[in-house]
Amino acid sequence: MTTSGKPVLYSYFRSSCSWRVRIALALKGVDYEIIPINLTKDGGQQFSEEFQTLNPMKQVPALKIDGIIIGQSLAIIEYLEETRPTPRLLPQDPKKRASVRMISDLIAAGIQPLQNLSVLKQVGEQNQLAWAQKAITSGFNALEQILQSTAGKYCVGDEVSMADLCLVPQVANAERFKVDLTPYATISHINKTLLALEAFQVSHPCRQPDTPVELRA
Ligand SMILES: N[C@@H](CCC(=O)N[C@@H](CS)C(=O)NCC(=O)O)C(=O)O
Numbered sequence: 001m002t003t004s005g006k007p008v009l010y011s012y013f014r015s016s017c018s019w020r021v022r023i024a025l026a027l028k029g030v031d032y033e034i035i036p037i038n039l040t041k042d043g044g045q046q047f048s049e050e051f052q053t054l055n056p057m058k059q060v061p062a063l064k065i066d067g068i069i070i071g072q073s074l075a076i077i078e079y080l081e082e083t084r085p086t087p088r089l090l091p092q093d094p095k096k097r098a099s100v101r102m103i104s105d106l107i108a109a110g111i112q113p114l115q116n117l118s119v120l121k122q123v124g125e126q127n128q129l130a131w132a133q134k135a136i137t138s139g140f141n142a143l144e145q146i147l148q149s150t151a152g153k154y155c156v157g158d159e160v161s162m163a164d165l166c167l168v169p170q171v172a173n174a175e176r177f178k179v180d181l182t183p184y185a186t187i188s189h190i191n192k193t194l195l196a197l198e199a200f201q202v203s204h205p206c207r208q209p210d211t212p213v214e215l216r217a
Pocket residue numbers: 015016017018039044046058059060061071072073074108113116117118119
């Protein structure tokens with residue numbers, strides 16, 4: 001907490017995992033402060049001693065809330081869901097909830113970590129684009145197929161869920177890595193529908209306190 005008592009989100013404007021949490025906070029109407037952690041400046045502020053005491057994984061996001069600090073975006077979203085249940089981001093129906101968790105994990109464990117900054121650094125500059133494209137297309141091939149049986153207006157039925165909070169930032173990553181989205185009609189359509197919602201807009205990487213001027217919209 002800051003002296004104002006508001007929750008504090010350690011976030012980087014371009015981080016897809018931070019964006020997931022920003023959407024959840026916006027949807028649930030939580031007033032919070034952002035402390036930007038620049039993942040590229042000075043060799044990466046995530047490696048500073050101060051930040052490592054907050055999140056030993058040296059990754060954003062991390063959320064200080066209710067006297068605790070939580071890392072891992074899905075754990076944060078689940079905590080927000082349990083303590084601030086409205087609007088619901090996990091459906092009541094166990095089968096739908098399983099679908100939401102399946103899609104969230106597909107993205108959060110099966111795609112994003114493979115194209116995360118630290119992995120791309122290991123892959124080397126020349127191979128980064130092809131590597132990221134492969135990780136994303138292989139995940140999106142599976143996701144597009146899964147959505148045929150789960151999607152309504154959004155990833156699972158007609159209510160915005162945690163799966164949607166994972167989808168939109170991952171599509172932004174796909175665009176950044178110049179993935180051809182033509183084969184992913186359902187993913188693209190749901191993404192467009194979600195981007196029209198205010199919570200997805202206010203939390204967008206182009207509207208953050210640490211967004212560089214040239215990327216602001
Ligand atoms: N599983 C974690 C992943 C967090 C993560 O990968 N964060 C990225 C930004 S999206 C990061 O901080 N990367 C820093 C680095 O790779 O050095 C979560 O969901 O929060």
